[in-house]
Amino acid sequence: xxxxxxxxxxxxxxxxxxPVPWILDRRRPRIGWPSFEGFGSRVRFGxxxxxxxxxxxxxxxxxxxxxxxxxxxxxxxxxxxxxxGVAIVVVLDQSASMKTPDFPAEHxxxxxxxxxxxxxxLARFVLGRPDDLIGLVTFANLPDLVCPPTPDHAYLxxxxxxxxxxxxxxxxxxxGDAIVEGLASLLESTPARKVLVLLTxxxxxxxxxRFMPPEAAATLARDLGVTLHTIAIGRPGGIVRGVDRDTRxxxxxxxxxxxxxxxxxxxxxxxxxxxxxxxxxxxxxGVFRQIDQLEKSxxxxxxxxxxxxxxxxxxALSLAFLALDRLLAQGRLRRLP
Numbered sequence: 001x002x003x004x005x006x007x008x009x010x011x012x013x014x015x016x017x018x019p020v021p022w023i024l025d026r027r028r029p030r031i032g033w034p035s036f037e038g039f040g041s042r043v044r045f046g047x048x049x050x051x052x053x054x055x056x057x058x059x060x061x062x063x064x065x066x067x068x069x070x071x072x073x074x075x076x077x078x079x080x081x082x083x084x085g086v087a088i089v090v091v092l093d094q095s096a097s098m099k100t101p102d103f104p105a106e107h108x109x110x111x112x113x114x115x116x117x118x119x120x121x122l123a124r125f126v127l128g129r130p131d132d133l134i135g136l137v138t139f140a141n142l143p144d145l146v147c148p149p150t151p152d153h154a155y156l157x158x159x160x161x162x163x164x165x166x167x168x169x170x171x172x173x174x175x176g177d178a179i180v181e182g183l184a185s186l187l188e189s190t191p192a193r194k195v196l197v198l199l200t201x202x203x204x205x206x207x208x209x210r211f212m213p214p215e216a217a218a219t220l221a222r223d224l225g226v227t228l229h230t231i232a233i234g235r236p237g238g239i240v241r242g243v244d245r246d247t248r249x250x251x252x253x254x255x256x257x258x259x260x261x262x263x264x265x266x267x268x269x270x271x272x273x274x275x276x277x278x279x280x281x282x283x284x285x286g287v288f289r290q291i292d293q294l295e296k297s298x299x300x301x302x303x304x305x306x307x308x309x310x311x312x313x314x315x316a317l318s319l320a321f322l323a324l325d326r327l328l329a330q331g332r333l334r335r336l337p
Contacts, residue, residue, distance in 0.1 A: 005307075007071035014066035021058035054325045061321035068314035076308040086295055087133040087149045087189040089182040090122060092163070093200035093233075095140040095173050099165040100201075103234060104280035114234045117281045118199050119160055125288045126153050126160075135185050138163055141172030141207050143181035149189040173202040175262075176212030179228070183221055194226045195295050198266075201234035203259045218266035228270040229291050232258035232277045233284065 006012075098115040105112045126134055133149035134156055147159045166172075179196065186194045204214050221228045260277060267273035274294065278284035 004072050004074055004310075007073060007307075009070050011066050011069035014062055014069070017062050018059040021055040021062070022052075025055040054329050057321045057325040057328070061318045061325070064314050064318035064321060068311045068318060070311075072310045072314065073307040074310065076306040085131050085191060086129075086193045086195060087135075087186055087191040088129070088195045088197065088295065089135040089137055089149060089186055090125075091137045091139065091143075091178050091182045091196060091198045092118060092122070093140070093173065093178075093202065094138045094163060094166050095202060096165055096168075096171045097173075097202050097234070100234065104282075106281040106285065112281070113165075114201055115163070115165060117284060118233060119163060121281065121284045121288050122160055123157055124285070125292060126157060128292060133189050133191060135182075135189075136160055137178055137182045137185065139174055139178035139181070140166030140170045141174055142170060143174065143178040145181055145185055148185045172207040173200065173204055174206035174208065174211055175200060175204045175214040176217040177206070177208075179214065179217035179221060180212050183217075183224060183226060186226060187224070193295070194224075196221060196226055196228045197291060198228065198230045198263070199233050200230075200263070201232070201258050204262065214262060214266055215269070218269040222270045226270065227295075228267055228273045229294075230263040230267040230273070230275050231284070231287055232260050232263050232275075234258065234279065 092115075094115060098118070099113045101111055101113045103112050103114045103117045104110075105117065122136075130153065133151055134153065135145070135149035136147045136156060136159065138144050138146055146163070147156045150156060175198070179198065182196050186196070218228055258277075260275075264275040267275040272294070274291070276287040276290070278287050
């Protein structure tokens with residue numbers, strides 16, 4: 001239950017005026033009328049007992065008006081206004097090697113596909129940064145901007161949960177073009193601080209005649225003032241299962257490890273960039289925590305509080321007391337002069 005608050009409690013000084021109608025009523029001049037005083041006591045009955053009611057109603061009207069002017073209210077809800085302190089785009093490898101189920105889950109209880117572990121860790125990272133614009137680029141042979149930098153993190157998480165490994169016709173690892181796609185989305189965002197986070201488990205092996213070299217993409221990020229953090233995910237020597245496109249028979253292929261030298265050089269190219277290796281879910285979660293600490297928002301989100309106002313019933317009650325006072329004053333409780 002929400003506690004009551006008062007927007008302007010200074011109006012409660014009006015409560016000091018509550019006894020004034022009674023005092024004025026007692027001090028008003030009176031005309032002496034013939035009476036039966038001196039003939040002994042008598043029993044009073046009827047409207048005589050309600051002579052005090054009009055000044056009492058006027059005092060209640062003043063009290064209700066004081067409460068209405070103080071504006072009683074309760075908290076109706078809170079709205080977070082995104083500060084847009086940092087714009088972050090996560091560039092996530094979705095090539096076929098990312099479905100290799102050799103990634104130890106958290107606390108080492110079992111193994112999961114690399115892509116599933118990356119998505120789970122990404123979700124926790126996003127939930128921990130409510131003040132930032134966060135986007136997502138996936139890539140295999142071709143990059144795909146699945147979500148531009150946005151404050152709508154619920155939408156981002158829904159899109160990320162639906163990501164699947166790339167199809168056979170899109171298999172490959174095109175790191176350079178993926179970085180360029182992420183940079184293009186960052187250039188359209190408003191925050192001054194811009195960050196790319198690259199997760200990949202393979203070498204740069206695009207099946208394209210022309211592509212952006214990863215080193216050139218990192219240099220472009222540096223020139224644009226974007227910080228690049230790179231994460232080498234997975235262990236070398238894994239096995240990925242698939243279907244041979246020619247024979248339609250099940251196939252297995254050995255997965256080469258990530259090019260750590262390339263990823264480290266790319267990160268060092270940009271100011272503040274860091275390189276990390278994550279070979280299990282616990283390490284990957286730790287890497288994201290480190291990046292979270294490095295990329296703290298300088299501007300925190302503002303929280304606006306929405307209030308439900310309750311002054312109207314008190315204002316109506318004050319008017320009702322005054323109306324009843326006037327009604328009684330015109331009837332049996334009328335006083336002369």
